[in-house]
Amino acid sequence: MELLDSNLNSQKKINFKKEIFRFLKYWPWILLSIILFYLLANLYLKYTQPQYLSKTTLLFQETKNDKGTLSDLKNLGMGISDDEELQGEAAIIVSKPIITKVVKNLNLDVNFFAKGKIREVELYDLSPYFGKILFSDKSFGGASYYIEPVNNDSFRLTEGPLNGSKNIFHYGEPVALPWGRIIITKNPNGYRPYKNFLVFKNASSAEKQLESNLDVKLPNGLLMDISMVGLVPQKSEDILNELSKQYNLDGINDKNAEAENTARFIDERLELISGDLGKIELDKENFKKINKLTDLDVQAGIAVERLSGNVENIFNESAKLQIINAIYDMAVSGKEQLFPTGLGMPETTEALLKQYNDIVLLKKRTMNQATNANPSIKAFDKELIELKGLIRDNIQQSRAQLQKNIGQTNMEIGEDKGSILKYPTRERIFRNIERQRNLKESLYLYLLQKREENAITLAVTTPKTKLVNPAYTIGIVKPNYIQIRIGSLVLGFILPLLIIFIKNILDTKIRSKEDVEAIVSDIPIISEVPHSDSEVPLIEKSDFSVFAESFRILTSNIKFILRSRSIQKGGVILVTSSVKGEGKTTISTNTAVSLSGGGKTLLIGADIRNPQLRRYMKEKKSGLTDYLVSDQVSINQFIHSSGLSDGLDVIFSGAKAPNPNDLLDMKKFDEMIEELKKEYDYIVLDSAPIMLVSDSLHLVDVADIVVYTIKSEFTENDMISFASSFKNDNAISNMVFVLNNVKPEFSRYGYKYGYGYYSETTEKGILRKIFKRR
Numbered sequence: 001m002e003l004l005d006s007n008l009n010s011q012k013k014i015n016f017k018k019e020i021f022r023f024l025k026y027w028p029w030i031l032l033s034i035i036l037f038y039l040l041a042n043l044y045l046k047y048t049q050p051q052y053l054s055k056t057t058l059l060f061q062e063t064k065n066d067k068g069t070l071s072d073l074k075n076l077g078m079g080i081s082d083d084e085e086l087q088g089e090a091a092i093i094v095s096k097p098i099i100t101k102v103v104k105n106l107n108l109d110v111n112f113f114a115k116g117k118i119r120e121v122e123l124y125d126l127s128p129y130f131g132k133i134l135f136s137d138k139s140f141g142g143a144s145y146y147i148e149p150v151n152n153d154s155f156r157l158t159e160g161p162l163n164g165s166k167n168i169f170h171y172g173e174p175v176a177l178p179w180g181r182i183i184i185t186k187n188p189n190g191y192r193p194y195k196n197f198l199v200f201k202n203a204s205s206a207e208k209q210l211e212s213n214l215d216v217k218l219p220n221g222l223l224m225d226i227s228m229v230g231l232v233p234q235k236s237e238d239i240l241n242e243l244s245k246q247y248n249l250d251g252i253n254d255k256n257a258e259a260e261n262t263a264r265f266i267d268e269r270l271e272l273i274s275g276d277l278g279k280i281e282l283d284k285e286n287f288k289k290i291n292k293l294t295d296l297d298v299q300a301g302i303a304v305e306r307l308s309g310n311v312e313n314i315f316n317e318s319a320k321l322q323i324i325n326a327i328y329d330m331a332v333s334g335k336e337q338l339f340p341t342g343l344g345m346p347e348t349t350e351a352l353l354k355q356y357n358d359i360v361l362l363k364k365r366t367m368n369q370a371t372n373a374n375p376s377i378k379a380f381d382k383e384l385i386e387l388k389g390l391i392r393d394n395i396q397q398s399r400a401q402l403q404k405n406i407g408q409t410n411m412e413i414g415e416d417k418g419s420i421l422k423y424p425t426r427e428r429i430f431r432n433i434e435r436q437r438n439l440k441e442s443l444y445l446y447l448l449q450k451r452e453e454n455a456i457t458l459a460v461t462t463p464k465t466k467l468v469n470p471a472y473t474i475g476i477v478k479p480n481y482i483q484i485r486i487g488s489l490v491l492g493f494i495l496p497l498l499i500i501f502i503k504n505i506l507d508t509k510i511r512s513k514e515d516v517e518a519i520v521s522d523i524p525i526i527s528e529v530p531h532s533d534s535e536v537p538l539i540e541k542s543d544f545s546v547f548a549e550s551f552r553i554l555t556s557n558i559k560f561i562l563r564s565r566s567i568q569k570g571g572v573i574l575v576t577s578s579v580k581g582e583g584k585t586t587i588s589t590n591t592a593v594s595l596s597g598g599g600k601t602l603l604i605g606a607d608i609r610n611p612q613l614r615r616y617m618k619e620k621k622s623g624l625t626d627y628l629v630s631d632q633v634s635i636n637q638f639i640h641s642s643g644l645s646d647g648l649d650v651i652f653s654g655a656k657a658p659n660p661n662d663l664l665d666m667k668k669f670d671e672m673i674e675e676l677k678k679e680y681d682y683i684v685l686d687s688a689p690i691m692l693v694s695d696s697l698h699l700v701d702v703a704d705i706v707v708y709t710i711k712s713e714f715t716e717n718d719m720i721s722f723a724s725s726f727k728n729d730n731a732i733s734n735m736v737f738v739l740n741n742v743k744p745e746f747s748r749y750g751y752k753y754g755y756g757y758y759s760e761t762t763e764k765g766i767l768r769k770i771f772k773r774r
Contacts, residue, residue, distance in 0.1 A: 023500055025745045030496045037492030041484050047118045051229050051478035054236035056244060057469040060086060060222040089464075090216045090224060093247045099207045101246045105414045106133050106238060109206040110182075112147075113197040120197060124232045128193040129155070129184055133200060136180035143179060155184060157198075210239065220767035223468070233473040240471035248463035255464075257456050266451045273444045277667070280437045287433060310409045317409065320344060321402045327353070328395045331388050336360060340393070349394045354386040373471045428489055510715045512746040513739055519717055525737040526561075527554035528747055529587065531712070534613055538585055538644070539593045551594040554738060558591070558600075561705050561736070570677025573684045574606075574703035578691040578719040582711040583740040585612035588686035589644075591707070596647035599681030603642065603650045606687040608660035611653035613686060617642050624652025628663045628673070635672050649680075660688075665698045673702050691722055697730070706735040712742045 024029075055529045092098070103109060112127035114122040119377045129147060145160035154170050174181050182200070186193070217225045230236035323343045323702050330339060331398075338360055339353040363380040370377055386533045395556065510516055513525050529550045562571040573595075576589035585607070592603040605613045608625055620640050627638045636650070642648040655664055676683055685703065686694040700706060727735045 021745065023497060026500055030493060030681040033496040034489055034492035037488040037495075038485065041488030044529065045479060045481055045484060048479050049119055049121060050476045051231055052226060052233040052236060053229055053474045053477040054233060054240055055225060055227040055469070055472055055474060056467070057467045058224045058226070058241040058244060058465040060089065060465050062222055086218060086222060086224070088216060091251075093224070093226065094211060094214050094216055095210075095261045096207065098246045098250055099211050100203070101250075102239060103203060103206050103210060104243045105246070106242055108210060108239070109133055109201040109203050111199045111201070113199065115197040122232050123190070123196065124233070124235045125187075126190050127196065128190045129196070129198075130187050131198065131200075132183050132565065133203075134174060134181040136203070140179040141202050142205065143177070146195060147184070148195035148200045155193070155635055161567065191443045193580045211506055214243075229477055237473060239473035244465070244467055244471075248465060251464035262454050263451065266447050270444065270451070271446050273440050273447065277437065277440045277444060278434060280440060284433050284437065306412065310413045310465065310682055313409050313414070314406060317402050321399060324349075324395050324399045324402065328392065328399065331392045331395060336363075336384065337635070346394070346398050349391065349398055352387060352394055356384065356391060359384055359387065375462055375566065390453065404741050438623060441732065472645075475680045491612065508717050509713050509719060510710055510717065510739070511712050512742070515717075516582070516710060516720055516737060516739065519720045523724065523727060523737050525739055526557035526707075527738050528553070528742045529554070529583075529738060530738045530747065531741050531743045537590070538616055539590050551590045554587075554591060555594040555598075557736075558595070558705060558707070561734070565704060565734070567704050569681050571682050572673060572677070572702055572704045573707060574687055574699050574705070575684060575707045575709060576687045576696050576699075577689050577709040577711075578722055579689045580610065580692065580714065582689070582709050582715055584689070584709040585615065585686050587707065587709050587740055588684050589613065589616045591647050592642075592648055592682070592684040594685070595682045596645040599647065600679070601645075601647060601648050601682040601684065602639070602676055602680040603684045603686065605651060605653035606664065606685045606696070608653050608657055608695065609688055609693060613650065613652055617644060617650065619652050621655075623652035625654035625660070625663060626666055627654070628652075628666055629657070635675065660695050661693070661698075664695055669698075669700060690726060691719065698731060700732060704734060706732055707739055708735055708737050711740045712736055712746055714741065
């Protein structure tokens with residue numbers, strides 16, 4: 001039997017089309033969300049002040065490793081040699097001292113704003129005023145005022161801390177405030193003075209804010225890119241230009257300071273070395289004076305040469321002295337003999353010796369002719385005696401002179417030998433003095449050269465960097481208009497889908513046939529009853545509405561099930577549900593009405609505790625409970641015409657009884673059902689919810705088919721599980737589901753096909769169509 005086949009729905013595929021339509025049914029809300037988010041994004045962009053990216057590029061000089069006279073200029077800060085040094089410069093350019101100078105020079109701790117209803121716009125160079133903090137307390141954290149012109153010469157400060165009640169001040173004059181002193185002047189290039197919002201910042205906070213906005217990058221080579229994001233492009237450009245300027249000035253000042261220190265050091269060293277040189281020269285002079293030196297090497301050569309000459313002189317003089325001594329001995333011997341001549345004797349001595357020899361020879365020749373008594377011979381003897389005396393005297397004088405010369409020469413030899421022996425020591429001392437003098441002199445000359453080089457460095461004011469690109473503004477970086485608008489559309493689309501998805505995930509209610517089949521696959525669903533706007537939905541005669549067609553399908557399936565169980569007459573149909581409110585009375589009443597068109601049908605109000613049949617027909621006082629508690633055997637007097645269909649009778653619930661479970665469990669009730677089966681083709685039992693009370697448990701035993709009512713968007717998932725457990729626990733093989741109150745979007749055909757072959761359509765307003773669909 002197909003309708004009761006437990007494996008009919010064991011394998012289910014995901015219906016993607018159905019899932020998509022579950023979201024698309026909310027398309028008006030999705031569209032509204034997209035429009036709302038887009039409008040909010042445009043509103044945000046309208047009132048959000050754009051932020052601009054400004055940038056500047058610097059090029060550093062590369063240090064040359066030349067070995068010229070100016071090679072040491074690198075040590076005075078004239079270039080960059082490697083990437084590590086460049087990274088160090090990247091940290092220096094955003095260092096606190098340079099940032100402080102930029103803040104001070106541009107007065108970044110004073111800001112003027114045009115205050116609107118939603119946002120404040122900084123005026124900067126278009127401000128009607130210029131402001132400067134002359135002095136502030138250490139505890140000053142910031143202050144704000146409203147400034148407005150009073151006349152051409154004065155202005156007023158309000159809504160801020162003031163000294164007393166005075167709030168009008170003059171342009172260009174210092175203004176004393178509780179936290180410090182300021183000065184306000186007019187900006188001739190700004191707007192005409194009007195009321196503005198004035199903010200004074202603590203210098204430290206302004207510096208921190210500026211530092212956080214700066215970004216330094218090293219692209220390649222010796223280039224450095226400095227960028228910042230700000231609300232006022234001109235302000236950002238001025239900051240970047242001032243930052244580059246202060247960095248170059250700082251580099252020049254560092255270079256000059258180092259050069260000045262170098263010059264001071266060189267001057268001090270020159271003065272010290274000049275004194276040392278003077279002292280060394282004085283020591284050299286005194287050494288020469290003491291040792292009677294002019295040129296040590298020349299004088300040493302002279303001493304050696306003179307020593308050699310004196311030694312030779314001693315030898316010659318000694319030889320002469322020996323000759324003179326020999327001649328002298330001959331002169332004093334008394335013998336008359338010839339004296340040797342030509343032996344290098346003095347000329348006078350030589351002349352006397354020659355004269356003496358001539359007389360001796362003449363005497364000898366005369367002696368050959370005369371005797372000793374000859375007067376001539378006597379005259380010769382006398383003359384010889386006189387000449388010999390003269391010779392002796394002359395020789396004595398010559399010998400004395402030679403002895404004197406020999407003594408003088410020996411003394412000189414002694415002096416020369418002493419000088420020669422002292423020469424190495426004197427040379428060592430003199431060389432040491434000369435070495436110190438040369439060292440000091442070379443150092444003195446080197447420092448003179450460096451002083452000139454340093455003077456050139458001081459004269460050169462070339463900055464450390466070359467400004468490749470002066471500060472310029474690239475464009476708006478925040479907010480990203482395209483990104484925000486696209487993001488708003490995406491968010492406006494995704495957010496409602498996410499909400500719907502979460503709503504569906506958290507939704508524990510049954511809405512469609514697929515929801516039921518996903519939980520229980522062994523209980524067939526024999527009909528989907530659509531939602532009805534009527535307070536008391538009821539099938540009418542010649543009714544071809546969607547609602548009526550669904551019950552025709554229901555009754556057709558019930559008849560099929562009964563025939564499959566070989567029940568041709570008296571089929572008992574039990575209609576129940578889990579809890580109150582699921583529409584079991586609606587299902588039972590309309591099912592009975594639909595069945596009555598094809599056979600005699602009886603509707604029994606078996607819900608004794610909470611009877612609901614009176615909603616559909618006029619209730620009689622007597623009913624089922626009255627029959628069960630009475631002694632009457634026949635049920636006929638408790639059967640009434642329903643008034644809904646000619647073939648439909650009804651037995652109302654009757655009076656409320658304190659023990660409905662006991663009444664329905666009576667043998668009399670079973671006998672009544674057996675008797676009614678013979679008279680009616682179909683018997684429909686409208687019973688109590690089985691999850692709340694146990695009244696319907698006995699009715700299951702007498703029923704040929706149990707129609708379990710489920711209400712779309714009302715019945716919980718747990719109730720379906722309960723129904724399955726109820727079926728299995730009680731071994732019910734003839735249980736089926738009817739899904740009640742199904743809206744079109746949850747039906748098997750949805751919007752595309754609708755319900756009913758003969759259904760009439762009613763035109764509705766478009767807004768009602770959009771917002772009434774659920």
